[in-house]
Amino acid sequence: MNNGRCVLVGDCAVGKTALLVRFTSETFPDSYKPTVFENTGVEVYMDGVQISLGLWDTAGNDNFKQIRPRSYQQADVVLMCYSVANPNSLASIQRKWIAEVRENLPRVPVLVVATQTDLREVGVHRGSCISPAEGKRVAQEVHAKGYLECSSLSNRGVQQVFEYAVRTIFNKHKKRERRRLFSMNQCKVF
Numbered sequence: 001m002n003n004g005r006c007v008l009v010g011d012c013a014v015g016k017t018a019l020l021v022r023f024t025s026e027t028f029p030d031s032y033k034p035t036v037f038e039n040t041g042v043e044v045y046m047d048g049v050q051i052s053l054g055l056w057d058t059a060g061n062d063n064f065k066q067i068r069p070r071s072y073q074q075a076d077v078v079l080m081c082y083s084v085a086n087p088n089s090l091a092s093i094q095r096k097w098i099a100e101v102r103e104n105l106p107r108v109p110v111l112v113v114a115t116q117t118d119l120r121e122v123g124v125h126r127g128s129c130i131s132p133a134e135g136k137r138v139a140q141e142v143h144a145k146g147y148l149e150c151s152s153l154s155n156r157g158v159q160q161v162f163e164y165a166v167r168t169i170f171n172k173h174k175k176r177e178r179r180r181l182f183s184m185n186q187c188k189v190f
């Protein structure tokens with residue numbers, strides 16, 4: 001495997017673009033500009049192998065709903081993002097995002113990603129933010145392959161999100177390769 005595609009979905013303003021910008025350019029975009037459709041790519045290494053990772057940002061706003069399926073094409077992993085400071089964005093994972101993802105990608109692994117975790121410590125939402133336990137519970141409910149937390153502002157957990165995403169793609173390819181080899185090597189009894 002030397003390439004993979006990772007797609008980010010989630011409600012408006014949960015921080016999908018900021019997460020991608022932090023990971024790809026080590027900066028944090030302060031201003032909010034709603035995404036319509038964007039994609040970028042980075043070279044990453046896993047177990048000494050170089051991988052071209054395609055990163056597809058999508059619009060949280062349903063005015064652009066028709067465009068989202070374009071981003072789902074050939075996805076290897078989906079990051080379903082919610083903000084720990086926005087309970088509606090977590091509810092949307094259960095009510096909306098998992099259904100839309102499964103409709104377009106019935107078997108692709110999904111990860112649930114909690115964003116903006118710095119808001120647990122500062123600001124008006126401090127004290128009322130969603131706990132890791134609650135996020136994990138939802139991740140299990142939607143049969144996610146993993147649950148991760150990050151803050152693009154403080155750069156905490158960002159690298160781990162993409163390491164986990166690449167590892168998930170890697171495991172999926174390995175599984176597929178094993179199945180292919182197994183079916184090639186099956187004994188034939190005449």
Ligand SMILES: Nc1nc2c(ncn2[C@@H]2O[C@H](COP(=O)(O)OP(=O)(O)OP(=O)(O)O)[C@@H](O)[C@H]2O)c(=O)[nH]1
Nearest residue numbers: 012013014015016017018032034035060116152153
């Ligand atoms: N405190 C804090 N704010 C963040 C973080 N990540 C993003 N934001 C802010 O949240 C707002 C929305 O961020 P975006 O990354 O544009 O959100 P999005 O999910 O891409 O939004 P759509 O394009 O509408 O789907 C911006 O004002 C960001 O500066 C974070 O980790 N911590």
